[in-house]
Amino acid sequence: xxxxxxxxxxxxxxxxxxxxxxxxxxxxxxxxxxxxxxxxxxxxxxxxxxxxxxxxxxxxxxxxxxxxxxxxxxxxxxxxxxxxxxxxxxxxxxxxxxxxxxxxxxxxxxxxxxxxxxxxxxxxxxxxxxxxxxxxxxxxxxxxxxxxxxxxxxxxxxxxxxxxxxxxxxxxxxxxxxxxxxxxxxx
Amino acid sequence: xxxxxxxxxxxxxxxxxxxxxxxxxxxxxxxxxxxxxxxxxxxxxxxxxxxxxxxxxxxxxxxxxxxxxxxxxxxxxxxxxxxxxxxxxxxxxxxxxxxxxxxxxxxxxxxxxxxxxxxxxxxxxxxxxxxxxxxxxxxxxxxxxxxxxxxxxxxxxxxxxxxxxxxxxxxxxxxxxxxxxxxxxxx
DNA sequence: GTCTATAGGAAGATAGAC
DNA sequence: GTCTATCTTCCTATAGAC
Numbered sequence: 001x002x003x004x005x006x007x008x009x010x011x012x013x014x015x016x017x018x019x020x021x022x023x024x025x026x027x028x029x030x031x032x033x034x035x036x037x038x039x040x041x042x043x044x045x046x047x048x049x050x051x052x053x054x055x056x057x058x059x060x061x062x063x064x065x066x067x068x069x070x071x072x073x074x075x076x077x078x079x080x081x082x083x084x085x086x087x088x089x090x091x092x093x094x095x096x097x098x099x100x101x102x103x104x105x106x107x108x109x110x111x112x113x114x115x116x117x118x119x120x121x122x123x124x125x126x127x128x129x130x131x132x133x134x135x136x137x138x139x140x141x142x143x144x145x146x147x148x149x150x151x152x153x154x155x156x157x158x159x160x161x162x163x164x165x166x167x168x169x170x171x172x173x174x175x176x177x178x179x180x181x182x183x184x185x186x187x
Numbered sequence: 188x189x190x191x192x193x194x195x196x197x198x199x200x201x202x203x204x205x206x207x208x209x210x211x212x213x214x215x216x217x218x219x220x221x222x223x224x225x226x227x228x229x230x231x232x233x234x235x236x237x238x239x240x241x242x243x244x245x246x247x248x249x250x251x252x253x254x255x256x257x258x259x260x261x262x263x264x265x266x267x268x269x270x271x272x273x274x275x276x277x278x279x280x281x282x283x284x285x286x287x288x289x290x291x292x293x294x295x296x297x298x299x300x301x302x303x304x305x306x307x308x309x310x311x312x313x314x315x316x317x318x319x320x321x322x323x324x325x326x327x328x329x330x331x332x333x334x335x336x337x338x339x340x341x342x343x344x345x346x347x348x349x350x351x352x353x354x355x356x357x358x359x360x361x362x363x364x365x366x367x368x369x370x371x372x373x374x
Numbered sequence: 375g376t377c378t379a380t381a382g383g384a385a386g387a388t389a390g391a392c
Numbered sequence: 393g394t395c396t397a398t399c400t401t402c403c404t405a406t407a408g409a410c
Contacts (some may be wrong), residue, residue: 003375006325008346013350014307016206017289018286018289019206019208019288019289021205021206021208021209022208022209022288022404024356024403024404025401025403025404025405026403026404027373031381034375034376035375035376035377035378036376036378036405037375037376037377037378038375038376038377039337040404040405040406041375041376042375045404045405046403046404046405077291092269092286092287095351096344096347096351097287099279099346099348099350099351100279100284100287100288100347101206101207101209102204102205102206102209103209106352108282111351111353114351115351115352115353116350116354117351118347118348118352118357119352120356122348122360130288139344141367142366142367143363143364143367143368144362145360146360146361146367147364147367147368148360148364148365149345149348149357149360149361150341150361150364150365150368151364152344152348152357153340153341153342153343153344153345153348153358153359153361153365154337154341155340155342155344156269156340156343156344156347156348157283157339157340157341157342157343157344157345157347158336158340158344159286160280160283160286160340160344160347161288161305161309161336161339161340161343162341163286163287163292164282164286164298164301164304164305165302165305165306166298166301166302170309170336170339170340171340173309173332173333173336173337174336174337174339174340175336176330176333177333177334177335177336177337177338178337178340178368179371180328180329180330180334180339181334181365181368181370183336183368190393190394200394201399208390211384211385211386212385212386212387213384213385213386221394222393222394222395222396223387223394223396224393224394224395224396225394225395227386227387227388228393228394232386232387233385233387323393
């Protein structure tokens with residue numbers, strides 16, 4: 001694999017595990033098996049490399065979500081598939097975790113791809129809820145944007161609770177609790 | 188205010204804003220207006236001081252939650268009061284944000300008070316849901332532990348989405364979406 | 375493209391004076 | 393209890409050779 005690619009992937013991993021503040025250029029170089037000069041030849045510095053890594057992770061998150069969300073089946077089926085997909089729960093969300101990184105939030109270049117990822121996700125979920133309403137699967141009282149935000153929040157919050165507990169259990173409880181709250185098909 | 192107290196409170200603020208990895212002893216000393224020697228006289232180091240600060244923040248979170256959760260009113264009223272309480276949404280949760288800090292998660296002494304805080308919160312919310320079931324406010328099909336985890340997750344995830352967006356809107360959408368999903372009183 | 379050398383500053387303490 | 397000095401290592405680059 002080329003150096004640039006190794007640098008980006010190593011940065012993705014380190015950002016996921018340690019965040020931006022907790023990741024040093026030296027650690028990236030070690031993980032990518034690239035030298036100091038090599039890294040600074042391809043990127044202006046840590047920030048630019050992080051930007052590339054975050055964009056990549058955002059694209060991967062969208063693709064992975066689309067796998068379940070674009071399936072056939074009812075709205076609830078697709079949402080349930082998405083919620084119950086295999087996830088590395090205890091590692092947290094590689095995008096969501098960056099929202100607690102002060103240097104990421106302070107730099108618009110770094111925050112933008114995070115914003116775009118979640119904005120896309122909420123819009124995509126809202127579309128599916130809206131489809132469910134049109135099908136008569138959901139009642140007219142269900143607000144697509146609100147419900148979409150709730151679904152995305154349960155996942156992000158589920159990660160937080162699971163990591164706090166050191167166990168996937170709270171994540172799974174939260175997801176099941178949400179699925180039970182979703183309206184039954186109004187056949 | 189005494190030095191120890193200023194050190195703890197300054198550490199609470201810095202952990203909230205910058206996390207553990209992003210907070211240096213020097214920054215704490217500056218914020219607390221305390222010298223190097225003073226800080227190391229009262230605490231063995233950054234970790235011990237952080238532990239004290241996290242315990243304090245956890246206690247404050249529990250007290251604040253209890254304000255709404257121990258009120259009179261139906262289960263849904265109390266849960267809604269809790270969800271809709273004034274919060275500094277864009278600052279995130281001072282406890283939840285620490286779950287993305289690698290050095291906090293790696294140190295059992297630091298993770299413990301976080302675990303305890305959320306375990307308490309979920310149990311407290313589950314009690315209220317269980318009360319709602321006994322009153323006939325909620326159907327027998329509602330699982331208290333699941334629903335409690337969902338409620339806690341919506342808040343934690345709401346913070347994440349809001350910070351990603353740089354706006355409180357997603358938080359408020361997620362909360363409203365959840366409230367709409369909670370069962371109507373089965374009068 | 376990649377490597378080594380160098381650099382100013384911060385991180386996280388420890389030691390001993392006052 | 394608090395202050396200043398000192399220490400080692402790491403951080404984030406930049407410069408210039410190969």
